[in-house]
Amino acid sequence: MKKLKNLILLNEKDNVAVATKRIDQNERLQPDLLVKDRIKIGFKVALNDINKNEDVIKYGEVIGKASKNIVQGELVHTHNLAGLRGQADKQITQK
Amino acid sequence: MKNKITAYLRPEGEVGIRNHILVMASVVCANKAVSMIGKNENNVVSITHPHGCDQAGEDRERTLRTLAGVASNPNVAGVIIVGLGCETISAEMIAEKISATEKPVYALEIQNNGGVSSTVEEGKRILKGLKDKASKVKRGKVGIDQLVVGLECGGSDAFSGITANPAVGVASDLIVENQGSVILSETPEFIGAEHLLIERCSDSKVKEKLAFIVQRFEQKAKDTGLDIRGANPTPGNMAGGITTLEEKSLGCIYKGGTSEVKEVIEYAEKPNKKGLIIMDTPGNDVESMTGMAAGGAQIMIFTTGRGTPTACAVAPTIKVATNSLIYENMKESMDINAGEIITGHKSIAEVGEEILALLIEVAEGRLTRGEILDQRDFAINRIGPTF
Numbered sequence: 001m002k003k004l005k006n007l008i009l010l011n012e013k014d015n016v017a018v019a020t021k022r023i024d025q026n027e028r029l030q031p032d033l034l035v036k037d038r039i040k041i042g043f044k045v046a047l048n049d050i051n052k053n054e055d056v057i058k059y060g061e062v063i064g065k066a067s068k069n070i071v072q073g074e075l076v077h078t079h080n081l082a083g084l085r086g087q088a089d090k091q092i093t094q095k
Numbered sequence: 096m097k098n099k100i101t102a103y104l105r106p107e108g109e110v111g112i113r114n115h116i117l118v119m120a121s122v123v124c125a126n127k128a129v130s131m132i133g134k135n136e137n138n139v140v141s142i143t144h145p146h147g148c149d150q151a152g153e154d155r156e157r158t159l160r161t162l163a164g165v166a167s168n169p170n171v172a173g174v175i176i177v178g179l180g181c182e183t184i185s186a187e188m189i190a191e192k193i194s195a196t197e198k199p200v201y202a203l204e205i206q207n208n209g210g211v212s213s214t215v216e217e218g219k220r221i222l223k224g225l226k227d228k229a230s231k232v233k234r235g236k237v238g239i240d241q242l243v244v245g246l247e248c249g250g251s252d253a254f255s256g257i258t259a260n261p262a263v264g265v266a267s268d269l270i271v272e273n274q275g276s277v278i279l280s281e282t283p284e285f286i287g288a289e290h291l292l293i294e295r296c297s298d299s300k301v302k303e304k305l306a307f308i309v310q311r312f313e314q315k316a317k318d319t320g321l322d323i324r325g326a327n328p329t330p331g332n333m334a335g336g337i338t339t340l341e342e343k344s345l346g347c348i349y350k351g352g353t354s355e356v357k358e359v360i361e362y363a364e365k366p367n368k369k370g371l372i373i374m375d376t377p378g379n380d381v382e383s384m385t386g387m388a389a390g391g392a393q394i395m396i397f398t399t400g401r402g403t404p405t406a407c408a409v410a411p412t413i414k415v416a417t418n419s420l421i422y423e424n425m426k427e428s429m430d431i432n433a434g435e436i437i438t439g440h441k442s443i444a445e446v447g448e449e450i451l452a453l454l455i456e457v458a459e460g461r462l463t464r465g466e467i468l469d470q471r472d473f474a475i476n477r478i479g480p481t482f
Contacts, residue, residue: 083339
């Protein structure tokens with residue numbers, strides 16, 4: 001677990017980080033990270049661009065796929081991230 | 096670290112941390128009588144529920160096992176089961192199963208006792224004797240290896256998997272290191288994280304069983320044609336920052352710590368092994384805790400991010416808030432604040448040790464917030480229709 005300014009990075013492999021405070025739109029948290037949306041506490045921010053259908057990684061594990069192209073600094077939530085498990089229309093994938 | 100507790104020594108060798116007298120309905124029709132027997136009585140826990148009749152097969156067996164299991168819980172000193180007389184799950188059937196514990200158990204039937212009022216009168220008379228017997232149960236020093244701790248999370252938020260659950264994981268590892276047991280529950284919340292648990296199973300049989308219960312659960316959802324994402328993650332989970340079921344699961348399994356998974360058991364079954372146990376329970380907190388209490392858990396550790404007051408009917412439930420906001424907002428129901436991990440005031444390990452220290456105090460009689468509020472929830476997980 002790595003603490004960044006107003007964010008927690010849970011695993012080095014992650015492409016999202018979790019807000020530990022409310023972050024304002026267009027707030028620059030690091031020289032290379034401009035947050036594009038207003039992020040509520042506990043919500044996820046994309047640390048780099050994530051293309052549609054690419055894995056979203058948190059805790060070092062896959063939490064779903066991007067349902068549209070996500071740019072760095074964007075909020076990652078139900079509007080652009082979809083889980084792959086527990087759906088009636090999808091096959092169970094045994095890892 | 097303190098690893099001895101003073102607790103109630105039950106006749107068959109188990110150890111209780113509370114000394115409840117239980118009045119339990121075998122069937123929905125006995126609820127009124129049960130509530131009246133338990134009314135204005137100290138140290139009596141009344142258990143009512145909407146089941147017990149017109150149930151068949153596996154579903155009936157599971158309800159019976161749950162009722163008998165909760166009454167057999169080591170925290171219970173004596174039991175009165177009240178039935179109607181014509182139901183599927185009779186008071187006698189439950190009493191028969193409890194008798195293995197050698198604790199005093201009585202079965203009453205409303206139809207054979209001249210109705211509700213005289214059954215209540217008889218129940219109140221029996222209670223006097225049970226209270227006398229319960230007060231004479233000897234207490235002794237035992238190790239925390241005698242504890243079976245149920246792990247639960249409810250009303251999760253994005254911080255559940257960052258603060259409270261990892262801290263509970265630290266406590267779980269310490270309990271297992273001391274030869275105690277912890278039960279990790281809630282099968283839907285293994286979905287997407289099961290590969291991490293499967294890697295940690297003690298042998299191939301345990302691995303297969305774990306893969307099986309997860310697949311069975313997911314298949315059940317598929318068979319209904321429903322997308323369980325509508326129910327899990329819940330709207331509250333999503334409002335708390337959790338987006339997907341996988342994400343919720345990955346945060347959820349931290350509660351089990353890092354030790355080997357020794358056994359995977361069905362809902363309301365008793366573990367045969369010690370250490371980290373997995374029980375197949377649903378995501379519904381009260382049904383899940385009831386299943387673990389039926390399996391013999393004497394105490395629960397329960398993390399919450401959205402805030403829930405729920406607590407198990409027979410097992411003291413330690414509530415761990417995942418963030419300071421909910422801790423302050425629902426202080427009357429919260430025992431520990433793991434939110435200080437976010438602010439950096441405490442480490443995960445420190446909160447884990449705090450949880451274990453409180454667990455030991457609660458095992459010796461300190462009341463949880465849930466007990467102070469007399470929050471005693473009970474619900475059985477059904478797997479079949481009522482006919």
